[in-house]
Amino acid sequence: MYSFTGITALVTGASKGIGRAYARELARRGADLVLVARTTEALEDLAAEVRTTHGVRAEVIGLDLAAPSGPEALVDTVARRGLQVDLLLNNAGSGSAGRFFERPFAQSAQSVALNVAALMELTYLFGRQMVARGAGGVINVGSTAGFQPMPFQASYAATKAFVLSFTEAVAEELRGSGVRVMGAHPGATETGxxxxxxxxxxxxxxxxxESVAVRTLDDFARGRTASYPGRGTSRLATLVARVMPRRTVTNAVAALNRKLGLDVVADLP
Ligand SMILES: NC(=O)c1ccc[n+]([C@@H]2O[C@H](COP(=O)([O-])OP(=O)(O)OC[C@H]3O[C@@H](n4cnc5c(N)ncnc54)[C@H](OP(=O)(O)O)[C@@H]3O)[C@@H](O)[C@H]2O)c1
Structure with missing residues (x-):
């Protein structure tokens, strides 16, 4: 069984939501942390908390991963501070909800820059270092949204389809290398x-x-290449989406998202 004790784990999007829960759970299991997001103050608060509560080391790096230079700047900062990342947890993500043609394009573009481009580049840059050492791990956070098209979350679901496909492929490429790659696919999770x-x-x-974080890390420790850390019905939905005709699935998701009001989303003032 894999042990998190004494490793250094870098968590992107650690300032809130699932990323903050991942950071707390990793610290509880004895991992030192590198916490990354744009909101430095929230990261500093979390770092102070885990140092006091769990006696682990915690570094804070505040930057915008959706900026074209963001991933490289992160890798450079990690190197300058003399840190070695044993586990990369690519969690930072954003998404636009609503009718694609009625929402600001920048939201969809931001989501592709963060969920796709930054995740892929960080996997490449840190992953190559791990491959050279013959040891390490990467957890890429996808979503059950990645298993089918999602009208009214069109670009977001498409970014998560990328995460699913990319992660499964590189996990297989690295089998036997000492570096393990796992995709985590939560269902709807209570965050902001x-x-x-x-x-x-x-x-x-x-x-x-919190439950998503615990189950993801348990699955990684067990050596899985895919984790479905949400309730059983969200996993079941990914299986149904694989066997039903795509048109039927797309229509059903559209109906569900209309029921949730995702066809009439607006930004709050
Ligand atoms: N909540 C769900 O229902 C759900 C379901 C399945 C999968 N997921 C996935 O789980 C992950 C976490 O989602 P969440 O619900 O916890 O979202 P969240 O509460 O909105 O948190 C997103 C995190 O990403 C960071 N982030 C956003 N843009 C960034 C940028 N440009 N550069 C660096 N960091 C950035 C945010 O920090 P700053 O704003 O401080 O930068 C924050 O820490 C995402 O990949 C999401 O797609 C979520």
Whole structure:
């Protein structure tokens, strides 16, 4: 069984939501942390908390990973501070909800820059270092959204389809190399993901960020290449999406998202 004790884990998007829960759970399991996001103050608070509560080391790096130079700047900063990343947890992600043609294009572009480009570049840059050492791990956070097209979350679901495909492929390329890669695919999780918009999660079907973090790390420790850390029904939906005709699945998701009001999303003032 893989042990997190004494490793250095870099968590992107650690300032809130699932990323903060991953950071806390990794610290509880004895990992030193490198915490990354744009909101440095929240990261500093979290770093102070885990140092006191769990006696681990915690470094803070505040930067914008969606900027073209963001991933390289992160790798350079890590090297300048003399750190070695044993586990990369690519969690930072954003997404636009609503009708694709009625929402600001910048939101979809940002989501591709962060969920796709930054995730891929960080996997490449840190992954190559791990391959050279013959040891390390990468967890890429996808979503059950990546298993089918999602009208009213069109670009977001497409970024997560990339995460799913890319992660499974590189995991196989690295089999036997000493470097393990796993995709984590949570279902709807209670976070501030839709903050700043009128979109809301349905509280009856959301999981907590804490339970998602625990289950993801348990699955990685067990050596899995894919983790479904949400409730059983969200995993089941990914299986159904694989066997039903794509048109049927797309229509069903559209109906569900209309019911959730995702077809009429607006930004809050
Ligand atoms: N919540 C869900 O229902 C759900 C379900 C399945 C999968 N997921 C995935 O889980 C991951 C975490 O989602 P969440 O719900 O925890 O979202 P969240 O609460 O909105 O947190 C997103 C995190 O990403 C960081 N981030 C956003 N843009 C960034 C940028 N340009 N550069 C660096 N960091 C950035 C944010 O920090 P700053 O704003 O401080 O930069 C924050 O720490 C995402 O990949 C998401 O797609 C979420």
């Amino acid at each position: 993901f839709f903050d700043g918009t009128t979109a809301k999660m349905d509280p009856r079907v959301t999981d907590s960020a």
